[in-house]
Amino acid sequence: MKNKKAEQMISVYWFVILILVAVGIYAMIAAYFNYPTDVRQWEAEVLGNRVADCISENGKIVQELNEEFKSNFLIICGLNLEAQKLEQPQFYIEVNFFNVENLEESIFNFSKGNYAWKEQYFLQEEGKFQRVVKGSEKRFYSVDNQGKQILVEVLTVVRKTEKNVKI
Amino acid sequence: MKSKKAQILMENVIFIVLNLIYLTILILFIARAGSGVLNIEESYAKQIALIIDSVEPEAEIYLNMEDAIKIVREDWGEEHLSEIVRIKEGFVTVKLSKDSGYSYSYFNDLKVDSPIPQDNGILFKVHKK
Numbered sequence: 001m002k003n004k005k006a007e008q009m010i011s012v013y014w015f016v017i018l019i020l021v022a023v024g025i026y027a028m029i030a031a032y033f034n035y036p037t038d039v040r041q042w043e044a045e046v047l048g049n050r051v052a053d054c055i056s057e058n059g060k061i062v063q064e065l066n067e068e069f070k071s072n073f074l075i076i077c078g079l080n081l082e083a084q085k086l087e088q089p090q091f092y093i094e095v096n097f098f099n100v101e102n103l104e105e106s107i108f109n110f111s112k113g114n115y116a117w118k119e120q121y122f123l124q125e126e127g128k129f130q131r132v133v134k135g136s137e138k139r140f141y142s143v144d145n146q147g148k149q150i151l152v153e154v155l156t157v158v159r160k161t162e163k164n165v166k167i
Numbered sequence: 168m169k170s171k172k173a174q175i176l177m178e179n180v181i182f183i184v185l186n187l188i189y190l191t192i193l194i195l196f197i198a199r200a201g202s203g204v205l206n207i208e209e210s211y212a213k214q215i216a217l218i219i220d221s222v223e224p225e226a227e228i229y230l231n232m233e234d235a236i237k238i239v240r241e242d243w244g245e246e247h248l249s250e251i252v253r254i255k256e257g258f259v260t261v262k263l264s265k266d267s268g269y270s271y272s273y274f275n276d277l278k279v280d281s282p283i284p285q286d287n288g289i290l291f292k293v294h295k296k
Contacts, residue, residue: 011182018189025193029200039213046220047274078224078295080276083257091274163271 038164040134048136048156051077051093055152056142065097065144070110081113092117092157100141100149107150117157131165133157207235208269212261215252216273219259224277224295231288238263248284254291 054077055063063069069076081091092113096106111118121135135157142150161167211232218228232251239247243264253260257276262268275293282291 018186022189022193025197029197033200033203033206036209037213039217042217043220043274046217050220050275074276078276079274080257081274083272083274090272160272 035166036164038134040158040160040164041136043160044134044136044156044158047079047091047093047158048138048154050079051095051154051156052138052140052152054078055095055154056140059142061142061144061150061152065108073110074112088116088159089113090117090159092121092155094118094155096153098151098153100151103151113157114159117159118155120159121155121157132161133159204238204263204267205269207238208261208263208267209271211235211252212259212269212271215254215259215261216271219254219273219277219279219293220275222275222277222293224293227290227292229285229288229290233287235261235263236284236287251284252282252289252291254279254282 055061063076073079074081079093081089081093084090089112092111092115094111095109097108098105099107117133117135120129120133123129124133135155138154140152142152144150211230215230218230222228235251236248239251250262253262257272257274258270259273260268260270276296277293278296280292280294282289
């Protein structure tokens with residue numbers, strides 16, 4: 001009689017364990033698959049590479065660093081930051097050129113897109129707004145047409161929060 | 168005595184069978200969870216957008232989409248295979264059923280030919296605008 005009761009208790013506990021395991025697995029799967037895949041980090045990296053490739057080829061700066069390049073940068077480099085036709089572009093690109101003898105002051109620079117995303121990106125370093133934007137920073141050396149060594153810094157930031165983060 | 172033994176055996180068999188059914192349902196649920204149409208559409212739309220962003224003009228790209236094509240063949244019909252991927256005006260749209268679809272934008276300003284469905288994937292070419 002005692003044995004029978006013990007068996008019944010075990011089977012009750014067994015079903016409780018089974019239900020707990022099922023609920024746990026369901027919760028984990030729901031948590032994983034309900035979140036969109038965040039590809040913004042890769043997007044920022046690819047955008048950074050594309051900008052770098054457009055500016056420099058085989059270690060030489062291939063663009064004339066002048067006002068015309070600054071204003072037509074997107075067309076010259078074959079980039080379209082406004083495909084989404086939203087009020088604000090979802091990207092930010094900033095390029096700074098430094099003479100290696102003076103890394104304090106850039107000799108040429110330009111930026112495209114929404115400046116607010118740059119601010120958001122640097123706020124992340126302080127641990128704030130971690131999911132709003134993703135970005136990439138690149139630095140490389142190149143030689144201009146006069147043979148001077150130039151340090152190029154490329155910052156790219158992607159927002160696209162709605163498509164990549166569960167809000 | 169014999170019937171007591173038979174009863175214990177029966178109880179154990181039922182217990183094991185119920186456990187096996189439970190495990191099978193759990194495994195099927197896990198296996199199906201990741202293969203939902205919406206997840207696949209999102210995954211391919213983002214993947215194709217990243218591919219377009221990375222390629223140089225005049226590239227020809229083949230992408231294996233075996234799982235997506237299988238879903239369309241089974242649920243939507245062979246005649247809709249050409250509608251799986253649409254690339255237009257900076258957007259990639261992947262559609263695997265009549266009532267679903269997912270779009271993602273790309274920034275590389277290239278002209279992309281309409282994707283051609285292959286046996287297990289799609290083929291598309293990109294050109295300079």
